Amino acid sequence: MIHLTDEILVAYVDGELSEETRRQVESLIARDAEAQSKVKVFRDTAVLLRLAFSEPEQADNVVHLQVRPKKDYLPRPSWTGSVAAAAAVIVFLAGVGFIITRGGADRADFMADVAAYHSVYAQETEHLAEVPASCKDHIEEWLGSRIGRTLTVPNLTGEGWAFEGGRLLAEADKPIAELLYTSPDRQPIALCITPSDQPKSPPTRYDPGHGMNAVAWDAGGHLYIIVGALSDAELDTLTDKVRRHFQIA
Incomplete structure (x- = not known):
């Protein structure tokens, strides 16, 4: 019996399932x-990322989806779980280009979207x-090289948050560095x-x-978001x- 796991849904969106399995x-x-809802998110993400990374040579470790020949679904490398986890937030972080030069209600709407989908992938x-x-x-x-600034990971252990890792997101031609932090018995938080x-x-x-709660500010030609x-x-x-x-780094 087929279970609709995130990996199955990503494979479905990628066109990796045989005709019988797809049906x-x-x-x-x-x-x-x-x-x-998940299929819609994954499809929207695939479109954004294919546009963002349409160059012949793609950067290493960029979260992306690619069209592959159709075949029966088999377990895939571990990055597919990251795609499923990140897909929702990627779609709505894609709106950052829209709000970077605009404020007020536009940014408030964007932050609401970020929070809504952070609540999904934070699980x-x-x-x-x-x-x-x-x-x-x-x-x-x-x-740091992708976003055009010297980047050092903030140490938030004094505030109870341990650095978990990072990923590169994108909207169109704008890179987004995402740093993730965890705390025992708490949902993860993100610095973008x-x-x-x-x-x-x-x-x-x-x-x-x-x-969710969120804050955003601009400094030195960069937008910072904590959510x-x-x-x-x-x-x-x-x-x-x-x-x-x-300011110190």
Whole structure:
């Protein structure tokens, strides 16, 4: 019996299933509203990432989906779990290009989308980060070169958060560095950094629902976002710590 796991749904979206298996999966999806929503997210993500990484040579470790010859589904390398985990947030982080040069309601709507889909991928445990924290030096060099600034990972252990790893997201031609942190019995939080047309803006807190809290600010030509299930006090503390870190770094 086929179960609609995220890997099956990603394989379905990628066109990796045989015709018979595809028909069975489609029949199951037609009766499963949650699976339908996930398929839409995965399809939207695939379109964005194919546009973003249409160059003949793609950067290493970029989360991406590619069209492959059709075949029966078989277990795939571990990065597919990362695609499933990251897919939802990638789709809505793609809106960052829209809000980088605009504020007010546009940014508030964007932050609501980020929070809504962070609440989805934050449930992941095994495939939370594309590159693990054990490769911190590589993450700093790799993601820093992509976003055009010297990048050092903020140490948030004093605030109770351990660095888990990172990944590269993208919207069109704009790279987004995502650093992920975990704490025992808490949902993960994310720090996202992407180039911005605004040289500077003060931290603005957002209450986008879904049990999430978020803050965004511009500094030195980059947009910074912290999002997670955090109290106002925790968010303020983390914002101060991250801002001080990048002023010194």
